[in-house]
Structures are given as structure tokens and as C-alpha cells.
Amino acid sequence: MARPRSFDRDHVLHAAERQFRASGYNGTSVDDISAATGLGRGSLYAAFDGKHGVLLEAMAGYFARLGQGPRKALAGPDEGALERLHGYLLRAVHGVPLAADVPPAPDRAAAACFAAKMALEIGASDPEVERLANDCFSVVATAVAECVRAAQRNGDIDPDADPDDLAYLLLTIIRGIDVVGAYGHSPARLTSIAESAFALLPRPRHR
Amino acid sequence: MARPRSFDRDHVLHAAERQFRASGYNGTSVDDISAATGLGRGSLYAAFDGKHGVLLEAMAGYFARLGQGPRKALAGPDEGALERLHGYLLRAVHGVPLAADVPPAPDRAAAACFAAKMALEIGASDPEVERLANDCFSVVATAVAECVRAAQRNGDIDPDADPDDLAYLLLTIIRGIDVVGAYGHSPARLTSIAESAFALLPRPRHR
DNA sequence: GTAGTTCTGTACTGAGTTGTCAAGAAGGGC
């Protein structure tokens, strides 16, 4: 009974996310989003209620993808849990991809976690963004902690270590790699950091 | 033979730094800087050549302060080196203060390392900022590595560990704490992360 | 005290920004 939307909502949000990650929130104008998505201003305002609305929805989409990216990558049997953690740490060197089948962003600052970037830039003055970013962190932290527990059950990590503490630490390191990557360090250097972190994981004592 | 400046250059740069750290680069207007520093536009342009110039000089000042803050805090005899590392990690929970005698910023995103914040926000499109930020990182990394070596000499850290790798990892964790802090986590949670990191430092085997 | 130089504040310009609006286009129900 009415004209249907001619654009794919997710596709638009992806393009907007890429733009926000590349230029930051305040560095991105509505015209930039318009150009990146191909949508006119009017459509943008009608569909997302402006720049801030686009950001919130893009972050919500990002959050939703975390359930299919990191969470799936970390879930699995106890046996390979330690190796899954290892792989996850190493993949963090290349940043957080826009989507599973999309290559990571060319420059490292744009490859950093979307939620982290937005939280650092505007989280202090934007509670909604801060909360969304924290949600992103929490969901991955839970997945990492579960993977740590799996590795503990398999005897690969010291059973006395607190899995939640360890998960927080690992995620903190991964977010730190994003920052160090933004300084312009080579992937090799970042890999070295990730490997050092992995090497320090507490192994069972009776080894 | 001419009218002297009526403002203190360092004071102005400090105020500008606070503003940049609170609102980000693109979120800060020249008028904001003017209001924060009390300087008129004309004086700002004459003394610093505009917003970008203010940023570069503020970052240079930040860099200079690193030599008196972290570097001095980490330097010292081999004996207390491990404890100095411990203290440094724990202080990172409160962020990087504007100056030694100034309390840390009220909200955590504004307390994050100035260089890191700027690198993440505009480093990708601003090579000068990226380089300055990297300089900041390097000088502290060197100081941390030296402190690690001191702790190794004192038998508190595994002598087989690579001090440079460990320093990079520790600094990555500290930068990660900035990010996690921006999510709104409590200082207690950040402290827990810092303590977990410290606990994982490789101790000598013959203990 | 005066001249000369530099600093300070403000007004101005042009570009860029956001959010709105109205007119036209496109598609589904009947």
C-alpha cells in the first residue's frame, strides 16, 4: 500500500560505521554519511533521525555482530579452548573487521573497536554511547571468560586463576593493541605484544 | 622595546590540553579554546597559529612532561624496581594527570592518555599527531623497559623474559585500561585489572 | 613624555554544518 524502502538498512549502517570509524564522530558530517551510504539527507533523517541516531543504530548493529563474530570464535569444546584464545588474541592485531567477510580497514586507527573509539571520543558526554560501548565490552568479556573456563577444565590454564579477571585483562590488552596500533606500529610489533600476552597466561602448576 | 605577553604559555597549553582531552579534537572549537584559556582569537593565532598549532604544541608539552612524570617514577635503584612497576600500573587506573600537582580529570575518558586519544581520533589522517603520539609511547616504553631490566637484575623478574617485549605489553595494558575506563567501569574494576596484570609478570623460576 | 613595537580583543568573511521542508517519484491495493 506504500512505496517500500529502496535501500538496505544494514548496508547503510555498515557504510556509516566505516565512516565513523575512519573519521570519528565529530569528524564525520551528515554529508559524509550521505555520500558514503548513497542516501539523501531527507532519507537519513526519516530513517535514523539524524547523525546521532545513525551512530546509535550502527553501534547497535555492531553489538549484534559481536554475538556472531567473537562469541562464536570463542565458543566450542574444552579441548581447543586455549588455542581459540590464542587465535582470538592474534586476530586482534588486525583490528575488528566491519563484517566477517570484509577485510579489515586499511589504516589501523580505523580498524580499532568501533565501540572503544566512540566511547573514548564522545562517551564522556554521551551516556547512551558509553552504555552501548560497555554492553559491547561485556558481551565479549563474558565469552572470553567462558573460553578461559573451558581451557581451565581442559587443564590448559591454572584452575586457581579467576576466569573473569583474566577475561577482563585479556580484553584490556586487546583494546590496548588497538591504541598502540593507532600509533602506527607494524603488525609484527602488535603480534609480538599479543604473543607476549598469551605466553604469560597462567598455566597449571603441575606441569 | 615592545609589549610583553600577558599570558603564561604553559598555562594556556595546559588549559587547551584539558579541553582537547575532554571534548576531543574535532569536538573542540577555537572559541572553546579561547574560553578555556581566556585568550582572544587573535592572540591564539599569533602565538600558536590556530587550532592545529595549539594541539601540536600541547602534545609537545605533554611529551616533555612524560620525562618528568612516568620516567622519573620508574627510574631508581634495582631494589625497588618491581614495586615501582607495580605502583605505575596502579596509578594508571586514575589516568594520566594534567600535571603532577593536579588531580586527575573527573571523568575517565578525559583522563586517558592525551597522545592516545588524539592518535585514535585523528592520527589516521594526521601524520604529525601520529608521530608525536608514537614518540610519547616510545619514551615511556623505554623507561618501563629499563625498569624491567632493573627488576631482572634484582632477581624479581625472570631474566629470560625480553624486557622490551614486556614493556610493550605493560604499556599496552595501561592504554587498554584507559579504554576500559572510558566504558564507565569503576576504579575498583580497573584496579583489579592492573593487579591481575602485575600478578602475571614472569617471576624467576628458582623460587 | 614620546615613539615605536608588540600584544589583545573584536568584528568580519567565507566555508561548512545541521535540521527542515516541499515537491516529485515509486510502488501496492483495489
Add this chain to the structure above:
DNA sequence: GCCCTTCTTGACAACTCAGTACAGAACTAC
């Protein structure tokens, strides 16, 4: 095939921003 609803497009007005220019103030040297 017609009508109605919704989407889309582009233009518009109000505003903010960065950077410049100019006039006045302050200070020093003589």
C-alpha cells in the same frame, strides 16, 4: 488503471566554525 501512502531528492535557512584583519591597548626604550 487509478489512488493513496510512503519514500526520495534537492534546495533552503539558520547556525557554527576557522581564519583574517584591523583598531586600540600596553609596555619599553630613549
